[in-house]
Amino acid sequence: xxxxxxxxxxxxxxxxxxxxxxxxxxxxxxxxxxPPNTATCPxxxxxxxxxxxxxxxxxxxxxxxxxxxxxxxxxxxxxxxKNYFYPDLPxxxxxxxxxxxxxxxGFLDIDLPDxxxxxxxxxxxxxxxxTGKLTHTGDGASLVDLNRAGVPLLEIVSEPDLRSAEExxxxxxxxxxILQYLGVNHGDMSRGVLRFEANVSxxxxxxxxxxxxxxxxxxxxxxxxxRAIQKEVERQIHLWESGQGVRQxxxxxxxxxxxxxxxxxxxSASDYxxxxxxxxxxxxxxxxxxAEVRQGLPxxxxxxxxxxxxxxxxxxxxxxxxxxxxxxxxxxxxxxxAGGAPQPVANFLIGEIFRLMNADALGRDAIGxxxxxxxxxxxxxxxxxxxxxxxxxxxxxxxxxxxxxxxPARIVAERGLxxxxxxxxxRAAVDSVLAENPAEVEAYLAGSxxxxxxxxxxxxxxxxxxxxxxxxxxxxxxxxxxxxx
Amino acid sequence: MTxxxxxxxxxxxxxxxxxxEEEIATFADQLSAILASVEQLREVDTSAVPPxxxxxPLSNVxxxxxxxxxxxxxxxxxxxPDAAADQFRVPAILDESP
Numbered sequence: 001x002x003x004x005x006x007x008x009x010x011x012x013x014x015x016x017x018x019x020x021x022x023x024x025x026x027x028x029x030x031x032x033x034x035p036p037n038t039a040t041c042p043x044x045x046x047x048x049x050x051x052x053x054x055x056x057x058x059x060x061x062x063x064x065x066x067x068x069x070x071x072x073x074x075x076x077x078x079x080x081x082k083n084y085f086y087p088d089l090p091x092x093x094x095x096x097x098x099x100x101x102x103x104x105x106g107f108l109d110i111d112l113p114d115x116x117x118x119x120x121x122x123x124x125x126x127x128x129x130x131t132g133k134l135t136h137t138g139d140g141a142s143l144v145d146l147n148r149a150g151v152p153l154l155e156i157v158s159e160p161d162l163r164s165a166e167e168x169x170x171x172x173x174x175x176x177x178i179l180q181y182l183g184v185n186h187g188d189m190s191r192g193v194l195r196f197e198a199n200v201s202x203x204x205x206x207x208x209x210x211x212x213x214x215x216x217x218x219x220x221x222x223x224x225x226x227r228a229i230q231k232e233v234e235r236q237i238h239l240w241e242s243g244q245g246v247r248q249x250x251x252x253x254x255x256x257x258x259x260x261x262x263x264x265x266x267x268s269a270s271d272y273x274x275x276x277x278x279x280x281x282x283x284x285x286x287x288x289x290x291a292e293v294r295q296g297l298p299x300x301x302x303x304x305x306x307x308x309x310x311x312x313x314x315x316x317x318x319x320x321x322x323x324x325x326x327x328x329x330x331x332x333x334x335x336x337x338a339g340g341a342p343q344p345v346a347n348f349l350i351g352e353i354f355r356l357m358n359a360d361a362l363g364r365d366a367i368g369x370x371x372x373x374x375x376x377x378x379x380x381x382x383x384x385x386x387x388x389x390x391x392x393x394x395x396x397x398x399x400x401x402x403x404x405x406x407x408p409a410r411i412v413a414e415r416g417l418x419x420x421x422x423x424x425x426x427r428a429a430v431d432s433v434l435a436e437n438p439a440e441v442e443a444y445l446a447g448s449x450x451x452x453x454x455x456x457x458x459x460x461x462x463x464x465x466x467x468x469x470x471x472x473x474x475x476x477x478x479x480x481x482x483x484x485x
Numbered sequence: 486m487t488x489x490x491x492x493x494x495x496x497x498x499x500x501x502x503x504x505x506e507e508e509i510a511t512f513a514d515q516l517s518a519i520l521a522s523v524e525q526l527r528e529v530d531t532s533a534v535p536p537x538x539x540x541x542p543l544s545n546v547x548x549x550x551x552x553x554x555x556x557x558x559x560x561x562x563x564x565x566p567d568a569a570a571d572q573f574r575v576p577a578i579l580d581e582s583p
Binding site for chain 1: 562
C-alpha cells in the first residue's frame with residue numbers, strides 16, 4: 001500500500017481590532033452580542049454613490065503582522081473588487097486586494113512535537129472587508145445582519161508547506177499568538193474574530209507532485225480545523241486508493257456532527273472578475289514608514305520564549321507554554337517581578353493554576369481575571385521556600401486564594417496552616433500513629449517497605465498535612481528503629 | 486477575438502442574468518465587436534510604459550480610526566423589500582456560499 005503525505009495550506013482571516021470599520025466610520029461591534037444592524041451606514045450597506053475611505057489604523061495593523069511574519073512590504077498597494085453575489089455582501093462585490101497586496105513572502109517557524117522547528121512560508125497577507133452574517137430561519141428565508149460587513153480583515157495565506165493536521169494546528173496556534181502579541185486580534189475564536197480555510201491534497205510520501213486539492217471553508221475553531229483536515233486527508237487517501245481520484249471541490253465543515261459537507265465544485269479565480277477598485281486611490285508605503293513600524297514591533301512569542309530559556313533557565317516546553325498567551329507571559333513576569341523564583345512560579349502556574357482554570361473552563365488568556373494575583377503567587381511560593389509551609393499546604397492555600405483571593409501569609413496564619421516543625425509535636429504524632437497501628441508496625445518490622453509509606457501518610461494526616469516532611473520522616477524512622485531493637 | 490455562446494452563458498450565470506437564446510446571440514456579437522474595437526489598443530507599443538495601477542491623481546487617502554454614529558436600525562432597513570427581527574430578510578441560499 002502507498003504511504004500518503006498530506007499537503008496543506010492555510011488561509012487565516014483575522015479581524016483587525018480597529019475601533020471603526022475598514023472603509024467607513026461605523027463602530028466595529030462584537031458580532032455575538034450587538035443587536036443586529038445597529039452599526040451600519042450607507043457605505044457598508046452598499047448604497048449607490050457612496051465613497052469608501054481607507055482606515056489608516058487597519059493598514060498599520062496589517063503592516064505590523066506582515067513585518068512580524070518577515071514579509072516584504074511592496075511600495076504600493078492596490079485594492080480590487082472581488083465580484084460575486086451573496087446576500088451577506090450588500091454591494092455585490094467585496095473590496096479586497098489582488099495583484100498588489102500589503103505584504104508578501106514571509107514565514108513562520110513552527111514548533112514540532114519532536115522539539116524541532118519547521119519554516120512555513122507565508123505567501124501573502126492582504127487587507128479586505130468582512131461580510132455580513134446570515135442566519136437561516138428554516139422557513140425558506142435567511143436573515144441578514146450587516147454589523148460585520150466592512151469590518152477590516154487581514155487574510156494571511158501560507159504556502160502549502162504544512163504536512164499534517166498537527167503542523168496546521170501548530171501554525172494556527174502560533175499565528176494566533178503573534179496576532180495577540182501585536183494587539184491586532186484578541187484571538188477569541190468563539191466570537192468569530194479568527195477563521196480558517198484549509199487547502200488540502202495528498203500525495204505519495206516523498207514525491208513532490210501537487211495533486212488536486214480541495215478547500216475546506218468555515219473553520220471557526222482550531223480543534224475543528226484539525227478534525228476537518230484529518231477527515232479530509234482520510235477521505236482523499238480512500239479516493240486515490242479506490243481508484244476514483246479526487247475532484248476539486250469546496251467543502252464545508254459541520255463541527256457539531258464532525259462531518260465534511262461537499263458544497264460545490266470550485267469556480268476558478270477569474271470567475272470573481274477581480275478588477276482595480278476605482279473608488280480607492282493607490283496606497284503607497286515608504287521604506288521609512290516600514291522602518292518605523294518595524295521599530296515599534298513588540299517582543300514576539302518566539303523571542304520571549306527564547307529569552308525565558310536563556311535568562312531564566314526554563315526548558316523550552318515550559319517556556320513555550322508560558323509565552324503562547326501574552327496574558328500568561330505577562331502574569332508570569334509580574335510574579336517574578338514580585339520576587340518569585342522562575343522555576344517554582346513556572347511549576348505552580350502550569351501545574352496548579354492552569355488545573356484550577358481548566359476546571360472552571362477558563363481559557364488561559366483569562367489569567368488576568370483570576371483572584372490569585374501574581375504578587376500573591378510569589379508570596380505563597382516564598383512561604384514554601386522559607387519552610388513556613390510545606391508544598392502540600394502551599395497547594396491548599398492556592399485553592400483558597402483561587403476561590404477567595406487574599407493574602408497568603410494571612411491565610412496561613414488565620415487558618416493555622418503553618419508547617420509543624422516542632423519536634424515534640426511530631427514525635428507525639430508518630431507515637432500515637434504507631435500505637436494505633438500495631439499490625440502495620442509488625443509488618444514493617446517483618447520487612448514490608450510498603451507499610452513505611454502508609455505510616456508516613458498516617459503521621460502527616462495526624463498533623464493535618466502540615467508536618468515538615470523531612471522532620472516527620474526522621475522522627476518516624478527513629479521511632480521504628482527503636483522498636484526494631 | 487470573439488466571445489462564444491458558452492462564454493456569454495457563463496458570464497450571464499455569474500451575473501445572475503436569465504438570457505434567452507436570442508439575447509445570448511445578440512450579446513455574443515456585441516461583446517465580440519466591443520472587444521475587437523478595444524483590441525486596436527494593442528497596436529500601440531507599450532513596452533516602455535509601466536502598467537497603470539490607478540488613473541487617480543491621488544494616493545494615500547486615509548481616514549483616522551474614529552467612530553461616527555451609525556444609522557438607526559429602522560433607517561438602515563428602510564429600503565429593504567422585506568425585513569424581520571431588525572434584519573434584512575432574503576430568500577435562503579443554501580450550499581452555495583462563496
